[in-house]
Amino acid sequence: MFNSAVATLNAPPVSIVLNWKSSYDGANGALIDMSQAVPGYSAHPDILAALAKGASDPALARYGPVEGDPEFRSAYADHVSQLYNAKIDRNEVQITSGCNQAFVATVLALAGHGDRILMMRPCYFNHESTLGMLGVGIDYVDCDDDGGLLPNCASIDAAIGPQTRAIALVSPNNPAGSIYPAPLLADILALCQKRGIWLILDETYRDFMPLDMDVPHHLFAQDDWQSSLIQLYSFSKSYCLPGHRLGAIIAGHxxxxxxxKVIDNIQICAPRVAQHALTPMLTSMSSWRQENRERIAARATVFRTAMDDLPGWDLLSSGAYFGYVRHPFTGVGSRQLAETMARKAGVLVIPGAFFGAGQDGALRFAFANAGRDVIVKLADRLSSLTL
Structure with missing residues (x-):
């Protein structure tokens, strides 16, 4: 009756977890929600004002160019050029309705039935389910704890097969928070060029790199990057407007x-009010974005301290928005544990089982959602947790 590729998928993981909220009776204080990766603060008032003004503009209620509004594409190309010390052309920008759509469109453009994409595990669940829905096969490279939940090129090379069309990476990583060093990314891109496949690099969280890292990588400075690199980005985190669904792809003409062709059949054009509102903000909001970067970095520090204060809880990796933690309850599934944490401790996190096979011993904490005054309560909540 239904498409089996869709019917066999799990329900949306975040929806499953958010339904556990109602099981908590408030006995330990307010719920600590570290589940969904959303900014724990609001958009800048100037952004909100621009959105409100644009919403009443009849011109922005019309269809726009499939690739995105020219002014916004130009502004984003200039922004990326400055960030990476490279030269990005406006015609190398495709605006999308969020970064998940960017991934869907990219996969549809690159791969068909019988083709395969190589993913690193633990992996972002929406990437995995997208490939499942589209009938694209998945191969995995497991990132072990000793390597900081990062892969090595030898393992990636060994996993590439004759049907592999692309390698999909997320850096800073979701769910692990691990950050791919620039030399590793350069080696992976070189491997893709050698093997004749694409590198799909999702950099949704690039604005929350460690404070001592200014340039995420130098891939755009390489000759002929357009033949092997496709970069994805989301405006949801840095500009605090996930409900307006705005993302971008950098790729060759x-x-x-x-x-x-794909976007025209999915949505025709990305939301125009958000494009119009953000066009001048990519430059004018740079100081505000830096303040938020520092804010999230401070939360990361508090989170790491909280984990250090919890015997048996092992922080495997952290960075940007996330901490990936091995829990101490051997033999207990991560979904059962996360549901119990919500009900008994009032702490909401995502089970590791949602991030691929072999991840049942871990949990993802999205610490960016919570203020430092909230994060410090984690140790007390979890130290007394019993099953």
Whole structure:
């Protein structure tokens, strides 16, 4: 009766977890929600004002160009060029309705039935389910704890097969928070060029790199990057407007031409009010974004301290928005544990089982959601947890 590729998927993981909220009776104080990766603060008043003004503009209620509004594409190309010390052309920008759509469109443009994509595990669940829905096969490279939940090129090379069309990476990583060093990314791109496949690099969380890291990588400075690199980005985190669904793809002209065919059939054009509102903000909000970067870095420090104060809880990796933690309850599934944490401790997190096979011993904490005054309560809540 239904498409088996969809029917066999799990329900949306975040929806499952958010339903556990109602099981908590408030006995330990207010619920600590570290489940969904959303900014724990509001958009800048100037952004909100621009959105409100744009919503009443009849011109922005019309269809726009499939690739995105020209002014916004130009502004984003300039922004990325400055960030990476590279030269990105406006025609190398495709605007999308969020970064998940960017991934869907990219996969549709690159891979078909029988093709395969290589993913690193633990892996972002929406990437995994997207490939499942589209009938694209998945191969995995497992990232072990000793390597900081990062892969090595030898393992990636060994996993590439004759049907592999692309490698999909997320850096800073979701769920692990691990950050791919620039030399590792360069080696992976070189491997893709050697093997004739694509690197799909999701950099949704790039604005929350460690404070001593200014340039995430130098891939755009390489000759002919357009033949092997496709970069994805989301405006949801840095600009605090996930409900407005705005994302972007940087790729070569020929790739953008294929992406436009896909986007035209999915949504025709990305939300225009948000594009219009953010066009001047990419420059004017730089200081505000830096303040938020520092705010999230401070929360990361408090989170690491909280984990250090919890015997048996092992912080495997952390960075940007996330901490990936091995829990001490051997033999207990992560979904059962996370549901119990919500009910008994009032702490909401995502079970590791949602991030791929072999992840049942872990939990993802999205510490960016909570203030430092809330994060410090974690140790007390979890130290007394019993099953």
């Amino acid at each position: 020929d790739v953008v031409a294929q992406l436009a």
